[in-house]
Amino acid sequence: MPSSDSTVAPILKRGPIRRILEPALQLWLRSQVESVSSLEVHLEGGDRQILSGHLPNVRLKTQKVVYQGLHLSQIELNGSNLRINIGQILKGKSLRLLEPLPIDLSVSLLAPDARASLHSALFQSAIIDALLMLVGEQITEALGQSVPSELLVLQDPYLHLSDNTVRFSALLSVRQGERSVPVALKTSLRLEGPHTLSLDRPEWLPTPQSKRGLPLRDLQGYSFDLGPQVQLQELAIAPEGIFVRGRMTVLPEI
Incomplete structure (x- = not known):
């Protein structure tokens, strides 16, 4: 049925590695800040690419972040061609960049947070x-x-x-x-x-x-x-x- 295909297709495209890695990245990012109201991490790429340590695109959106006492109202990041130590991450090690990562960013700092x-x-x-x-x-x-x-x-x-x-x-x-x-x-x-x-x-x-x-x-x-x-x-x-x-x-x- 068309209605079931439209709901199942996005799930099938999201491989098991992404389903494991996205929550792991969210947990790691939360550990880097004092508090955060909401945090969304979206990875693009197939499981084979991710297992090679290459993520074509990473999107991050947060609200109400406190980092080292700095209050940031909203942050949106879009990183391309992320290369990380995926083998070590799957063994429980911390995430580490292997190459410089260019990030497009948009940051809002509302007056009360400033x-x-x-x-x-x-x-x-x-x-x-x-x-x-x-x-x-x-x-x-x-x-x-x-x-x-x-x-x-x-x-x-x-x-x-x-x-x-x-x-x-x-x-x-x-x-x-x-x-x-x-x-x-x-x-x-x-x-x-x-x-x-x-x-x-x-x-x-x-x-x-x-x-x-x-x-x-x-x-x-x-x-x-x-x-x-x-x-x-x-x-x-x-x-x-x-x-x-x-x-x-x-x-x-x-």
Whole structure:
């Protein structure tokens, strides 16, 4: 009967190796993150290809992922020509890439998740390093001394997003010390190329609520090199969140 053929055919196309490997990959991915609301893994390729360690295409879709304190609202990945150590995986070993893996990605970071990520150690370390690099003179003057990044901590960090503009504020304090300085910055961000993100019209704000501040003209056009493994095609900042689309290459562990 036609109705039974339409339901059975997709099942017949999905071989036993895929039925074993997809849940195994889901379990492994869940073990790599602190929490995840939903996780879908889809493998393409016949059992013979998969048993050779070659997967023509891998699609991954997740929602509400927390990784090292970073809250990611939604991630969609599409990897092609994945080559893995399938023989070792079937023996219970961990998955390992055998060749570089190009991945098309789409990442959504909604505003509440972006603010929650501000408290992660990974994010705080990156922000403190960026602040010292961008406005280190102002921070040193306010603190009355030069303080290494490992002795600084961000208190009450806050992020406000608007069209293509980021406003960040926090209290930058010396660990186990009494000195602190309020920090408030506003800047637009733009892609100068697939590997380069630059500041546009950065300002030092007198208070977090200030609509206008002191232009940081020396930082106009200051760029961050994202590295050759990253190729961003789109970066959108809106009141709802941050949205990124592009490609990255995952390298095998040496």
